[in-house]
Amino acid sequence: MQSAETPVSSVPRHVAIIMDGNGRWATARGLPRLEGHRVGLEKAGDAVLGLAAAGVSFITLFSFSTENWKRPKEEVAGILRLLAEGLERTVKDLNAQNIVIRHLGRLDRLAPPLRHRVKEVVEKTKDNTGAVASFAFDYGGRAEILNATKRLMKSGIKAEDVEENTFARYLYTAGIPDVDLLVRTGGEMRLSNFLLWQSSYAELYFTDTLWPDFSRGDIEKALAEYARRQRRFGGL
Template sequence: MSASPEKPAHNPAEAAPPVPRHVAIIMDGNGRWAARRGLPRFEGHRRGMEALRNVVRIAGDLGIDYLTVYGFSSENWSRPAAEIADLMGLLRHFVRRDLADLHRNNVRVRIIGTDEGLAPDLVGLLAEAENLTRDNTALTLVVAFNYGARQEMARAARRLAADVAAGRLAVDDISVERFAKALDTADIPDPDLVIRTSGEQRMSNFLLWQAAYAELVFTPVLWPDFDRGAFEEALSEYQRRERRFGGLSSAIG
């Protein structure tokens, strides 16, 4: 009786599912979280900030290189003045309290968006966060603050138009790649995975250009409740998908 052929050695590294390099999150549901508990909206935003601290740590633990979070949109200015003041205050508190810890953990902070309409002290704090951490090499935390994707693309178009008008660029040289370099995210890879919490299923003017081929995961979990389990579940959903970038499925052959 002949011996059975040996099974090839199992290589855990080969079997490990891919971890997305860049995860972007639309942090939604703070207000509903508070309302369901009979609490003021501010408490929902405060708990949402705690969830952000936790998610930054988890992303680093999981080996994610870039984490982009939607902190404040261009459209959020339409909210009540008191709520806007609360959100700005929470951001100030986050930077003042967490910046040293982020820096100590080798986290690089990037801000995308515009400083139009922001208080000078807040602009200074955001610049300090970027400058202090610019040489860090672990997780890059990208905060989309006072950000809107349509507005970002309009800014990029104006930059390119100015270059054409000044003779620095020919119209025929405006390619997809050249346009991408004019965006706020010029040195940041496109997101592999976009997660939106709270059960809403829309992009809300977030990374519309960059997310062209991102996988989208919508979870019913409200942002203040988004913990390691919810994060890992979203990553598992991503890992079950086949990214084709416009090509054919490998199952077709």
């Protein structure tokens, strides 16, 4: 039996973005790959502000996966350095707009000073009342589900008492609604282990635009496409 089709709200509540294409953007311009990551980091703050201005309440950006540690050591070290350098500027801009900042993923593999700074940023903005911007850094969807399962097992909750809402409280995204619109830049058409649980019913939007070129005009196109979509609930 086919379910009824219901138009989605004109503005998604939660938009998640896989920020892909930094390295290719730099290579195409004869620049070091790290320059692409630098521009991409700057673009992240602008995207959060643009989406918040459009009425999106929750924004999640995928910037560094658990698999990215396998990249060349020099590139990884450069990305971490850029994160440390850009954190202050990004936080200042987002905090000024009343944005709450959250981190999704592991922190234990970051150097202590950077780990402390990330925690400090989260604490500093937790009482803001604007949009919630989550940065997925050292994040993997499967690792998140495994971690949640282990924590749930240790909690002592009986198996028969575990429901979807119960399980969701043990995910990194506890308190954040499921993804309505998932955007991937850079031309690839896969989820790459990003928010697997939370994106089960998300509308998917893929664009060839490389992340450093992703503008507010591109945000408007993605939101307009979302507004044209129809969701199917309760069936195939």
